[in-house]
Amino acid sequence: MSQQYIIICYSTSQMLRADSLLKAMDVETDLIPTPSEHGTICSTAIAIGEKDKGKAEKILAEGNFAVKGIFPHKTRKLSGLMESLKNCVISQTFKDIMKKVESGEDLTKDEITYLLKVEGESELKALFETADRMRKEIVGDIVEVRAAIEFSNYCNKSCHYCGIRNGCTVPTRYRMTEDEIMEGVHELHRVGIKTVVLQSGEDDYYTLEVLIKLIKRIKRETKMGITLSVGERSYEEYKALKEAGANNYLLKIETTNPDIFKFIHPDDDLEYRRQCAQWLKELGYVNASGNMIGLPGQRAEDIAEDILFYKEMGIHMIGIGPFIPAAGTPFEKYPQGSVEMTLKAVAVTRLVCKNVFIPATTALASVDPDGQKKALQAGANSLMLISxxxxxxxxxxxxxxxxxxxxxSAVKAIHDAGRKLPKYLKLDNNQQEE
Known part of the structure; x- marks a missing residue:
């Protein structure tokens, strides 16, 4: 494989302009999370091949683009990994896969599937510890903390698993006003949270104009980062929301298996969901996705395909949680997803995608009191509050x-996992790290 290079720009707008120009001049590019040694993962770099490096340098110079630099895209290795595993009781296949992880080689779908199927205590321990080491070397010990305001539980979709689906009898439908949302935003700003997640069902009441007005007000009054999670939209809407000030977008793929996707989403289309992810990438969003573990009919091979999708799409943030049945839905009697498989998926996602943010999800905490601590010890590096x-x-x-x-509870999970709190949190004395 030839050497890849990455172009690091000073801003998202510069990155998008440079990428557009390079593509127009027949330079093959890809947008990927910025390697941690060159900035924050929650930003985007332009990846190019060795054959296009000279051409790209000339194009950017002639276009008067000021870039931080064009750097070799280094393979993330785990030096000394095999030495640390020498006393572990592990299979030869597991050893061979770990050798590839040590040298920074990409894993195949079969190898990813093998890791997802490991069951022995020794191999599980080795998998989680290796993922935790990969996490530590890439993003360090500080756990990123974000917070969600779920501002509407109306939804026009009928997803079979979802407790706020159209037609589901929920206790009470609600929509928050702009002032109510802003009250929550200001409280998060007061305790130091840097990014607010605005989440809802796919509710047409919140038009593009309403969302733009809200985004601009949040930026004007707090300058906080904004993650939107409001479902499938058109390219033009995503573009307008980005231009208004939205930074990140969370749109989970849930599963890349077409049959399972159709089974759980009777009124959605997998190819359109993929297209939305591509649009978000092209528009320069910090792109967030994720899947559910334990969906009806799901196999380890399907989860492996999900992980490869994240890598190929250049997803920045990946949320992985167990399927949990919701009362009053067509799936209410299906069995809950496995905590162990969820943790394996977190660990393998870290080893495959490496340079990403992975939250210890709320769903894990909902089925296992120690679920978030376990995920933080298996490759995860962020938490989201319910605000x-x-x-x-x-x-x-x-x-x-x-x-x-x-x-x-987030502070407790961070402490219990032996990890560090972000300095931006404004905590009282009882919450401070010892």
Missing amino acids: TPPKYRSNYQIYSNKNMIDLD
């Missing part, structure tokens, strides 16, 4: 018995 106002939050039940993660 929906108390009078509404019990009605936003995508799945039943949801754990309402607050700042105290």
